[in-house]
Amino acid sequence: MVGEGVLLECLAHPAIKKVLIVGRRRYALTHPKLEELIVPDFLKLEEVEEKLKGYDALLFWAGVSS
Secondary structure: OHHHHHHHHHHHOOOOOOEEEEEOOOOOOOOOOEEEEEOOOHHHHHHHHHHHOOOOOOOOOOOOOO
16 A cells, blocks of 8 residues: 555656566556566565666565554
C-alpha cells in the first residue's frame, strides 16, 4: 500500500525519468516511465546485476497488504 503510493508519486513527478520495478511477478500497472525486471529468486541477483546499474535511488518494500 505504501509502496504503491510512492510508485505512483514517482511516476507522476516530472524530474523522474524512469522507474524500475524488480519483482518476482508482473505488476498490473503500465506507464511510459515504468520498466519491470522479473527476478524469480532474489538470492541470484548476480544474474541480473548489469540491469540494476545506472539508477540514482533505490526504494525497497516487501510484504503483503492487509
